Amino acid sequence: MLAFDLELERVINEIIDKKANKIFIQLPEGLKQYVLKISEILEEKTEATIYFSSDPCYGGCDLAIKEAEELGCDLIIHFGHSPFITNSTLPVLYIRTKIILDTDFRRKIEKDLPINKKVGIASIIQYLEIIKDIKEMLESRGCSVIIPPKIGKVEFAGQILGCEYSSLRSILNKVDCYLIIGSRFHSLGASLKLKKPVFLLDPYSEKIEDMESLKKSVLKQRYALISKAKNLDKFGILIGMKAGQFNNESALKIKKILESRGKKSVLIAINNISSNSLDNFTDINVFVNTACPRVGIDDVTRFNKPILTEKECMVALGKLNWIDLLEKGFF
Numbered sequence: 001m002l003a004f005d006l007e008l009e010r011v012i013n014e015i016i017d018k019k020a021n022k023i024f025i026q027l028p029e030g031l032k033q034y035v036l037k038i039s040e041i042l043e044e045k046t047e048a049t050i051y052f053s054s055d056p057c058y059g060g061c062d063l064a065i066k067e068a069e070e071l072g073c074d075l076i077i078h079f080g081h082s083p084f085i086t087n088s089t090l091p092v093l094y095i096r097t098k099i100i101l102d103t104d105f106r107r108k109i110e111k112d113l114p115i116n117k118k119v120g121i122a123s124i125i126q127y128l129e130i131i132k133d134i135k136e137m138l139e140s141r142g143c144s145v146i147i148p149p150k151i152g153k154v155e156f157a158g159q160i161l162g163c164e165y166s167s168l169r170s171i172l173n174k175v176d177c178y179l180i181i182g183s184r185f186h187s188l189g190a191s192l193k194l195k196k197p198v199f200l201l202d203p204y205s206e207k208i209e210d211m212e213s214l215k216k217s218v219l220k221q222r223y224a225l226i227s228k229a230k231n232l233d234k235f236g237i238l239i240g241m242k243a244g245q246f247n248n249e250s251a252l253k254i255k256k257i258l259e260s261r262g263k264k265s266v267l268i269a270i271n272n273i274s275s276n277s278l279d280n281f282t283d284i285n286v287f288v289n290t291a292c293p294r295v296g297i298d299d300v301t302r303f304n305k306p307i308l309t310e311k312e313c314m315v316a317l318g319k320l321n322w323i324d325l326l327e328k329g330f331f
């Protein structure tokens with residue numbers, strides 16, 4: 001059983017301190033069920049008008065600055081993620097939404113932890129507090145443990161994002177395997193970026209899972225999609241319009257390369273990448289995604305046409321080979 005720490009006292013203090021009148025709140029899908037409770041508490045303790053976003057919000061990259069500005073808000077409160085965008089025009093309060101674990105959790109997973117290995121260990125932001133405990137448990141089983149340093153877009157040492165594994169790569173030569181505390185999404189991302197065994201410790205299911213077979217099946221899918229894309233000639237280049245996913249420069253670079261290879265291409269601005277939003281582009285037969293690199297990799301069966309990452313597109317065009325792609329990672 002999991003409980004969340006929404007830090008509502010801190011939120012209230014921040015609203016009062018900043019004298020904020022209109023608040024725009026973003027919640028991950030799993031927390032939208034609490035909107036009534038959150039608004040009741042905040043409206044009781046502050047004078048602010050509260051607006052909630054209904055849009056999906058999968059990362060700190062997705063900061064709804066435009067929406068908040070249009071509503072005249074003077075503070076964004078973003079639950080469930082760590083800071084990602086540093087140049088927001090509006091003040092932002094990020095609430096990590098730490099997950100409080102069952103006291104029995106450690107006992108349940110202990111027997112499945114690795115023995116006598118050199119282990120790199122990292123976590124998503126909500127579980128960061130338990131890294132220290134898991135490290136001690138691993139050490140008592142003869143393991144040596146490295147918590148990777150803070151590198152890239154993360155806020156803390158030992159933290160990972162679905163698109164940020166640089167810190168884990170930095171310790172590649174010092175470990176035998178990795179243990180990722182989080183979900184399949186994050187551990188799959190790690191296994192696609194790291195040429196070492198990756199295990200998932202999922203505090204929600206209270207299970208430890210070897211990611212190797214899922215990784216193999218995703219690699220097969222990626223290989224098949226890239227091979228198919230080699231023979232396709234009408235490319236749609238997706239430019240994510242979410243504040244932290246916007247990458248027009250890459251999109252223009254890809255367009256130039258495609259055209260130099262005799263391929264047709266169009267630039268497509270997009271907010272939420274879904275099969276509904278892409279299916280109407282009937283004259284496009286393959287998409288290249290410069291927004292969140294995980295869309296299209298994790299949800300491959302939800303799309304009717306291949307969606308490639310920038311690096312995969314370069315493999316399809318013969319500018320990069322499959323071995324390099326495995327070495328560098330797909331995104």
Ligand code: SF4
Nearest residue numbers: 058059061162163292
């Ligand atoms: S770009 Fe994608 S993977 Fe990275 S933080 Fe945003 S939603 Fe997560």
